[in-house]
Amino acid sequence: MTAVLHLRDVVKHYGDTRALDRINLSLPSDAYISLLGPSGSGKTTLLRVIAGFERLEAGEISFQGSRIDTLPPHARGIGFVFQNFALFPHLSVEDNIAFGLKNSAINPVTDPGVVKRRVRDIIALVGLTGLEDRGVSQISGGQKQRVALARTLVTEPKMVLLDEPLGALDANLRMRMRSELRSIRERCGVTFLHVTGSETEALAMGDTVLVLDRNRIAQHGDADTIYNRPCSPAVARFLNCYNLLPGRISGEAFETAAGSLPLGGLRQSSENPVYAIRYDRVSIRPQDAAPGVDEAGVEATFIASEYTGAAINSFFTLADGSVFEVEQHLSHAAPSSYEPQTAYRLAWNREDALVYS
Amino acid sequence: MTMPHLAEDTAPVAVALPRARAGNLWLVAPGVLWMVLFLVLPIAMMVYVSFWTQTTFKIEPTLTLQSWITFFSSDTYLGALWTTIRIWLIVLATTLLVGYPAALFVGLFVKNKTLQTVLLVLCVIPFWTSFLIRVLAWRPMLGKEGAINLILMKLGIVSQPIEVLLFSELSVIIGMTQIYCVFMVGPIAFMLGRIDPSIIEAAQDLGAGFWRIFRTIILPLSMPGVVVGAIFVSVMVLGEFATSAALSGRKVNLLGNIIVTQVGSLKWAFAAVAGVILTILMGAVVAVLLRVVDLRKEL
Numbered sequence: 001m002t003a004v005l006h007l008r009d010v011v012k013h014y015g016d017t018r019a020l021d022r023i024n025l026s027l028p029s030d031a032y033i034s035l036l037g038p039s040g041s042g043k044t045t046l047l048r049v050i051a052g053f054e055r056l057e058a059g060e061i062s063f064q065g066s067r068i069d070t071l072p073p074h075a076r077g078i079g080f081v082f083q084n085f086a087l088f089p090h091l092s093v094e095d096n097i098a099f100g101l102k103n104s105a106i107n108p109v110t111d112p113g114v115v116k117r118r119v120r121d122i123i124a125l126v127g128l129t130g131l132e133d134r135g136v137s138q139i140s141g142g143q144k145q146r147v148a149l150a151r152t153l154v155t156e157p158k159m160v161l162l163d164e165p166l167g168a169l170d171a172n173l174r175m176r177m178r179s180e181l182r183s184i185r186e187r188c189g190v191t192f193l194h195v196t197g198s199e200t201e202a203l204a205m206g207d208t209v210l211v212l213d214r215n216r217i218a219q220h221g222d223a224d225t226i227y228n229r230p231c232s233p234a235v236a237r238f239l240n241c242y243n244l245l246p247g248r249i250s251g252e253a254f255e256t257a258a259g260s261l262p263l264g265g266l267r268q269s270s271e272n273p274v275y276a277i278r279y280d281r282v283s284i285r286p287q288d289a290a291p292g293v294d295e296a297g298v299e300a301t302f303i304a305s306e307y308t309g310a311a312i313n314s315f316f317t318l319a320d321g322s323v324f325e326v327e328q329h330l331s332h333a334a335p336s337s338y339e340p341q342t343a344y345r346l347a348w349n350r351e352d353a354l355v356y357s
Numbered sequence: 358m359t360m361p362h363l364a365e366d367t368a369p370v371a372v373a374l375p376r377a378r379a380g381n382l383w384l385v386a387p388g389v390l391w392m393v394l395f396l397v398l399p400i401a402m403m404v405y406v407s408f409w410t411q412t413t414f415k416i417e418p419t420l421t422l423q424s425w426i427t428f429f430s431s432d433t434y435l436g437a438l439w440t441t442i443r444i445w446l447i448v449l450a451t452t453l454l455v456g457y458p459a460a461l462f463v464g465l466f467v468k469n470k471t472l473q474t475v476l477l478v479l480c481v482i483p484f485w486t487s488f489l490i491r492v493l494a495w496r497p498m499l500g501k502e503g504a505i506n507l508i509l510m511k512l513g514i515v516s517q518p519i520e521v522l523l524f525s526e527l528s529v530i531i532g533m534t535q536i537y538c539v540f541m542v543g544p545i546a547f548m549l550g551r552i553d554p555s556i557i558e559a560a561q562d563l564g565a566g567f568w569r570i571f572r573t574i575i576l577p578l579s580m581p582g583v584v585v586g587a588i589f590v591s592v593m594v595l596g597e598f599a600t601s602a603a604l605s606g607r608k609v610n611l612l613g614n615i616i617v618t619q620v621g622s623l624k625w626a627f628a629a630v631a632g633v634i635l636t637i638l639m640g641a642v643v644a645v646l647l648r649v650v651d652l653r654k655e656l
Binding site: 051052053072073074078079080082083084086087088089090099100103104105106108151152155 | 559577
């Protein structure tokens, strides 16, 4: 895999707030890349800077070997799919898709036959056949999504940027469009950079996942690495599947407000020491159960549980009042019921923990 | 567990959509009564009176076509009809020419909503003075020894004052353009302000240059505003008489001026003929403009 897009020390401010803080990035060609970040982390800004809608203040962007940061959006060869689709409301599906071919300032396609053929091909590719003459207000959300994608793909960009493309769809459709987007990308062979605030979406879709935190790239890797070995407490927090216990290292143990935990598992460096344990690695025991070999554990009070279908999420409070979440997959065992306001012992293998110090 | 919830959720929705029942029609009764008494009946009356017999000092309800024949066989009156149409078309064009760029600036290029409102209010400020003062203020501006001629002569651009500036068709057009321009700016700026900025960015990203985007996206999306503005300006300009009376030195006679003079000399039947023709003209203009854009779909 060769890298197509390079960002070096890219900086962007809005007034006094720093939206992008020296971003360095290399993206491979012909891949699906997802960019995960909480709201306000600068992910939309990053996309808009790459697309050319925002000027960067420092640093440089090169694409396929040449600098593009001074070029206008349309000269960059990068397509953009907007979060709200931004379809032209007065044009039909077909005219929306043909817009870029007919109206491009650089090499517009003037032969109506060629326009017709290329539009027809792309309509077939995204699965919109039969809707050519509909107005864009007469089609469903998922179909609008496809029109927005087709409108960009028909101009044959080398890379497509998608700004929360599934955000405007309902949950059911979102799941189906995930695999749809991946297969459309594979058929076209272009790079997709997909921005999302949903950790499940980022992990499910990206061949490579980028995590953006406080306007910098916090981690860059495949989904498995990101999920199992988040490189900082912040990344672990976005993944929404880790209990994070702040504290400090003292000898062979990690001291937290809820008690002392034996060290183990992966140790990574971080400014603020944090002990992290995944929701689904924890087992719930009676309060007086003896700790097993190589186990760490805390005492906690059960509050409530939430049934999610395949799993049950139980919520506990620790001695310092913080919430501790435990996920039990129902395929492993029938759910047991717990008494609210009763103390239990939560235990896990010390090797499953991640320690940041 | 979810089923009873669903039933509860849908039940009030069905109740919340009452059909228009006969009892509810009373809600429109005051409005209908008002319009019948003060709009429909007077228009019917006007049409009726236009067929009455008019002698020099009195008018009798004996039906005749005489007033209509006089109107259509007189060069003065047909000339007034033609002048009305010509001035209307010119003012429509000038208000669009002056108003559209202004609306484009306010509605599209000013991103700050507060500044947008301030600029639109600035357009309306001239309306804080009375109509007559606004019209008459053009006289010291355009006159032979008015501000414009004075400045042009001081700068040595002209040696003789330009006389055509005041008491001519040009002065009427200048005055009307200034007065009615804001009615064009408002609706267009409103429509332009509603265009999602990402639509324009999408067009840029797809490679279109500014003029292409203007022609294929911005102009079509602002057409409802243009049509509404054109209806405002047309209805007001077609019924105008004060501006032409004050700025043309009675050289430009519009249908409105004919009505004013005829009513002044108690020629009610003849004034009614002019009134009916003006009403038909306005109705036709509005009908044609509404054909251009389906406002119900766009607004």
